[in-house]
Amino acid sequence: xxxxxxxxxxxxxxxxxxxxxxxxxxxxxxxxxxxxxxxxxxxxxxxxxxxxxxxxxxxxxxxxxxxxxxxxxxxxxxxxxxxxxxxxxxxxxxxxxxxxxxxxxxxxxxxxxxxxxxxxxxxxxxxxxxxxxxxxxxxxxxxxxxxxxxxxxxxxxxxxxxxxxxxxxxxxxxxxxxxxxxxxxxxxxxxxxxxxxxxxxxxxx
Numbered sequence: 354x355x356x357x358x359x360x361x362x363x364x365x366x367x368x369x370x371x372x373x374x375x376x377x378x379x380x381x382x383x384x385x386x387x388x389x390x391x392x393x394x395x396x397x398x399x400x401x402x403x404x405x406x407x408x409x410x411x412x413x414x415x416x417x418x419x420x421x422x423x424x425x426x427x428x429x430x431x432x433x434x435x436x437x438x439x440x441x442x443x444x445x446x447x448x449x450x451x452x453x454x455x456x457x458x459x460x461x462x463x464x465x466x467x468x469x470x471x472x473x474x475x476x477x478x479x480x481x482x483x484x485x486x487x488x489x490x491x492x493x494x495x496x497x498x499x500x501x502x503x504x505x506x507x508x509x510x511x512x513x514x515x516x517x518x519x520x521x522x523x524x525x526x527x528x529x530x531x532x533x534x535x536x537x538x539x540x541x542x543x544x545x546x547x548x549x550x551x552x553x554x555x556x557x558x
Contacts, residue, residue: 491552
């Protein structure tokens, strides 16, 4: 994940959880019933998977050996998601918006997630997600984050301290931030000074 952009690695993660309730890990019997070919693939690794250390809510067991810990309650195929790195050497974590896109290999539309530890925010719309992404990637936000975070722990509390005004689709300043972020997402070079000015103006309103 880079600033404004998420690049697909082309890799996929297996998540043997209930597709309708992603926090629920499928049992061996459940996976045999719903995904027998996946069970055949994972069966040789059951003992190793079940023997993993317990961590937080992740409790690998002989009955449910393949649980994956993460923000599974937020993972959907249809929602945009703002992602911001949890660690960064300069204490200025890049943010990017993941949006649903058609995956030819899976033959379905889904959201691609980067393979790194990230803070996750589910916006109400793509426009709100673009607004938040632009705001977090701005110079004022970067300075604020760097002043109160370490390079190894840039958690959600740090982001919550940012004085980001609630997104208003009728506010021309907010819409301009959205437009600039969309351009940057597409690979365009944006005017950083203009983005800074818009972010500052959004606070001063």
